[in-house]
Amino acid sequence: MKKRKLGRNGPEVSAIGLGCMSFGGFYGATGQEESFATLDAAWALGIDFLDTSNIYGPHISEEVIGAWQADRGKRFKIATKGGIVIGAPRGTADNSEAYLRGELEASMKRLGVDNVALYYIHRRDWSIPIETVTETLLKLKKEGLIGAIGYSEISPASLRLAAAVGHVDAVQSEYSLWTRLPELGMIQACAELGTAFVPFSPLGRGIFSDVDLDPGTFGDKDFRRANPRFSGRNFRHNMEYVRELRAFSAERGWTTAATAIAWTLQQGDHLIPIPATRAPAHLAAWAGADEIVFSDDDRAELERILPVGWAMGDRYAYQQLVGIERYC
Known part of the structure; x- marks a missing residue:
């Protein structure tokens, strides 16, 4: 696996990371054995960068990663997140120093570590200026609890405000062949400021694969059940395009998933996509995406x-948009 820098001042990590939201059951039930097998496969393929959060489960994803590291005696570079108040009404966030410190310490305990490679503000607390929040993150970094600081789902304008206080190492947002909003300022701002841009859901929440999804089989807790792109006419329309992408990929000997991730990688050297899966077989389908190089004809096609x-x-249902900073 090739390497990329986690921001201007950050460590080198695998060019493709592993999103661990699935370990917490967001796309259906899973267990520790399956999650361990996925982490084993990631390690074997040279993927050394994990992305998780305290709310995945809640807590389950972090606990599984911590248990794997303790059992295997190995250490991933881990990014986790805080700021969303678990158990409170949807959209409730707390970015105060006391709350973030407490959540970070709890995350580290579950992960079995005394510091994390990267700590994100998962959702903004609009009562606290982002400059103040950045000061808190920099303080935690100075204390050695976190190696790098980041924000999830903020706007380019907010990134610039934060960067005026101190260097922001990473910004995480949804970005893929079907979600291209970050091209309207965020990818450019990150490049200018030396900030890594970390695309989550580069596989379109599973639609970019070689097997048709069936929304009728989504479980009650599956995040996609309420997602407009997976419902009715929208889904049927979207699948027509995906099937063309499959044909394009097959002609070149690539999986559809590998093509989709390769596309994100080739939007800039500062991009580090974090596709999520809970199954080793799915991981194997895209693990070689960093070796794909598109020709000019490929890009045009x-x-x-x-x-x-x-x-x-829309990429989110109305109730799923709470807390996300929209800038266009």
Whole structure:
């Protein structure tokens, strides 16, 4: 696995990380054995960067990672998040120093570590200026509890405000062949400021694969049940485009998933995508994406097959948008 820097001043990590939200059951039930097998496969493939959060489960994802590291005697570079108040009404966030410190300490205990490679503010607390929150993160970094600081789902304007206080190592947002909002300022701002841009859901929450999804089989707790892009006419429309992408990929000997991740990697050297899975077989389908190099013809064909704005339906349902900073 090739390496990329986690921001201007950060450590080198695998060019593709592993998102661990699935370990917490967001896309259906899973168990420790399956999660361990996925982490084993990631390690064997050279993936050394994990992305998790205290709310995944809640706590389950962090606990599984901690248990794996204790059992295997190995250490991933781990990014985790805090700021969302677990058990409170959706959208409730607390970015105060006392709350963030307490949540970080609890996360480290579950992970079995005395510091994390990267700590994100998962959602903004709008009662506290982002400059003040950045000061808190820098304080935790100075104390050695975190190696790098980051924000999830903020705007380019907010990133610039935070960066005026101190260097922001990473920003995480959804970005893929069907979600291209970050091209309207965020990817550019990150490049200018030396900030890593970390695309989550680069596989479109599973739609970019070689097997048709069936929304009718989604479990009651599956995040996609309420997602507009997976419902009715929207889903049928979107699958027509995905099937063209599959044909493009198959002609070149690539899986659809590998093509989708390779596309994110080739949008800039500062991008580090974190596809999520709970199954080793799914991971194997895209693990070689860092070796794919598109020709000019490939890029032109991808833009023809999936023109900007092709996806039908919003990327989130209204209730899922709470706390996300929208800038366009």
